[in-house]
Amino acid sequence: MLRSMYSGVSGMRGFQTKLDVIGNNIANVNTVGFKAGRVMFKDILSQSMSGVTAPVEGTSGGINAKQVGLGVSVASIDTIHTAGSAMTTNVPTDLRIDGDGFFVVSPGEDGAQYLTRAGNFTFDANRQLVNADGMFVLSSEDSGGGPITLDEGVTAFSISQDGQIISVDAEGNAEPTGIFIGVAKVVNPSGLEKVGGNLYRMTPNANPDGALEIGSAGNTETGTGAIIAGQLEMSNVDLTNEFTEMIVAQRGFQANSRIITTSDEILQEVVNLKR
Numbered sequence: 001m002l003r004s005m006y007s008g009v010s011g012m013r014g015f016q017t018k019l020d021v022i023g024n025n026i027a028n029v030n031t032v033g034f035k036a037g038r039v040m041f042k043d044i045l046s047q048s049m050s051g052v053t054a055p056v057e058g059t060s061g062g063i064n065a066k067q068v069g070l071g072v073s074v075a076s077i078d079t080i081h082t083a084g085s086a087m088t089t090n091v092p093t094d095l096r097i098d099g100d101g102f103f104v105v106s107p108g109e110d111g112a113q114y115l116t117r118a119g120n121f122t123f124d125a126n127r128q129l130v131n132a133d134g135m136f137v138l139s140s141e142d143s144g145g146g147p148i149t150l151d152e153g154v155t156a157f158s159i160s161q162d163g164q165i166i167s168v169d170a171e172g173n174a175e176p177t178g179i180f181i182g183v184a185k186v187v188n189p190s191g192l193e194k195v196g197g198n199l200y201r202m203t204p205n206a207n208p209d210g211a212l213e214i215g216s217a218g219n220t221e222t223g224t225g226a227i228i229a230g231q232l233e234m235s236n237v238d239l240t241n242e243f244t245e246m247i248v249a250q251r252g253f254q255a256n257s258r259i260i261t262t263s264d265e266i267l268q269e270v271v272n273l274k275r
Helices: 003-027 239-271
Strands: 037-043 047-050 066-068 072-079 086-088 095-098 102-106 114-116 156-159 164-168 174-180 193-196 199-201 226-229 231-233
Touching: 003 037, 003 072, 003 239, 095 102, 156 226
Parallel strands: 095 231
Antiparallel strands: 037 072, 047 066, 086 231, 095 226, 102 114, 114 199, 156 164, 164 174, 193 199
C-alpha cells in the first residue's frame, strides 16, 4: 500500500486530537481556575531508502541519505499554566493566588491531597472552609496542615494577603487566629495530572519524588504569591487564539483527507492496469 495513505491517516488522527483539546478549552472558557491545553506534534520515524556516503577528499563528494517520512504523531498535550484574569466578587471567601502557588484540598483529614487554582470557597454548617465539592481547604504545615475551622465566637473574619484568617468577635475586636491558608509551590506545573473538578494530582514529574510541601502565601523565597480575597481567577483560555487554531486544525484535517483520497485514486489506477 502507499505510504502516503497511512501518513494522511496519522495526520487526520493528530488533528482530531487537536480539535478535541480546542473543544475542551472553549467549553471551559468560563470555568474558574481552568488552564488551557495545547497539542504539539512530532514526525514519525522515517524510512531510509539509501544511507549516507562519506566524502573522500580529492576523489568523491558525500551523498546524503534518502528518507521518506511515515506520518505524524502527538508529541505532547501541554497544560498552559499562565495566570487567568481576575474577577472581583467581593465575597470574602473567594480567593485568588497572585502568583504560582496552588490551594490544597482534601476529601478528609487523612485523605488524598489535591491542588487547585479555583478559590471559590465557602464555610459549611460546621464552620469549616470547603470548596464547591465539599473538600476541606487545608492550612499550611506551620498551622497544622489540617482543615480550617472557625471558632464559634467569631462573628466576622477577613483573610490577609499572606493567607492568615483575621477573626472579629462580638465586641468588634480583630485578632489574628494564627491559621494560614495553605499554598503549595510546584516545580513543574505541567507535570500535574488533571482529575476533574478543577483539581490536579501530584506526580513524580511535578515535584521531586512527588513530594508536596504546604507553605503559606506571600513567601518570597518560594514564590507562591499573595492571596487576594474577594477575587477569583478566571480561565486563561483565549478565544481568539482558540478559534484561529480551530481553523488551522480544520484545514489540516481537510488536507490530510485529500491525501487519502488521492492515494485511493492512484491505487484504483493500479488495479485498473489489468482489465
